[in-house]
Amino acid sequence: MRTKISPSLMCMNLMEIKQQLAVLNTRADFLHVDIMDGHYVKNITLSPFFIEQIRPFTPVAIDVHLMVEEPTDFIDAVAKAGADYICPHAETINRDAFRVINQIRSLKKKVGVVLNPATPVSFIHHYIHLLDKITVMTVDPGYAGQPFIPEMVRKIAELKALKQQHGYHYLIEIDGSCNEKTYATLLEAGAEVLIVGTSGLFNLDNDLTRAWDSMAQKIADAQDRLRASA
Template sequence: MRTKISPSLMCMNLMEIKQQLAILNSRADFLHVDIMDGHYVKNITLSPFFIEQIRPYTPLAIDVHLMVEEPTDFIEAVAKAGADYICPHAETINRDAFRVINQIRALGKKPGVVLNPATPVSFIHHYIHLLDKITVMTVDPGYAGQPFIPEMINKIAELKALKEQHGYTWLIEIDGSCNQKTYTTLLDAGAEVLIVGTSGLFNLHANLETAWDDMMVNIAQAQSALRESA
């Protein structure tokens, strides 16, 4: 499977949204939108209104990451705003996971789930077959620019093995410190979608087109290194 790229829009230059979306539209596979409530994590970033504003300017799938204590307060709003994937944290839905997943599907959207670093894959065992995407946090949630947590490599490999064993179709996505230092390890473990933010994309160059090209060189080098070691 070709590695898919999902730029994290909270890391983009928000003063140049239209210009940067135009660049990403022909290059990215998804657009990653973080929504935080200031409670589940001590930060507030984007909103359903932001999704509504960018929806007319991109054909890409908008992937919404709900870092909120009460996902059901946001699901309908982000769906109406134009989200394609809706991904709450497993810790916030396990009391009513089946109801939440059914709600997302009933709205015509794809359900995903996000696993914090300390949350095991077994936490979602009973509904893992109902998902379209599983996001592994390789940093603690809340802020960009945190250091990579290497213990997450085993979790990614565990998901890859489960997917192959049972024929699951969900995507294995990585959120946190996806950059030149980690690409080889992440791809080797089984990562399929890379969420790229400051260190992986937007801080590589002031010109986003140049930054994208630099990122793709870094990813290609990681893929080449894996082929050579195979």
């Protein structure tokens, strides 16, 4: 499977949003939108209104990461705004996971779930077969620029093994420190979607086209190294 790329829009230059979206529209597989409520994590970032504003300007699937205490307070709003994937944290839906999954499905949206670094795969065992995407946080949620947590490599490999063993259809996505230092490790473990932010994409060059080309080359180099060592 070709590695899919999901730029984190909270890391883009919002003063150049239309120009940057034009670049991403021809390259990205997803657009990653973080919504934080100031409670589940301390920060407050993007919103359903932001999704509504960019939706007319992009055909790319919008992937919404709900870093919020009460996902059901946001699901209808982000769906109406134009989200394609809706992904709450596993810890926030533990009491009513099946109801939340059914709510997202009823809105004709794809269902994802996000696992914090300390949350085991076993936490989602009873509904893993219903998921379209599982996001592995390789940093603690809420802040950009944190160091990669190497223990997450085993979690990615576990998800890959379960997917192969049972024929599950979820995508394995990585959120946190996706850059040239980690590409080879993540891809070897089983990563299929890389969320790229400041270190992986936006800080590589002031020109986003050149930044994307630089990122793509770094990923290709990592893939070449893996093939050479196989």
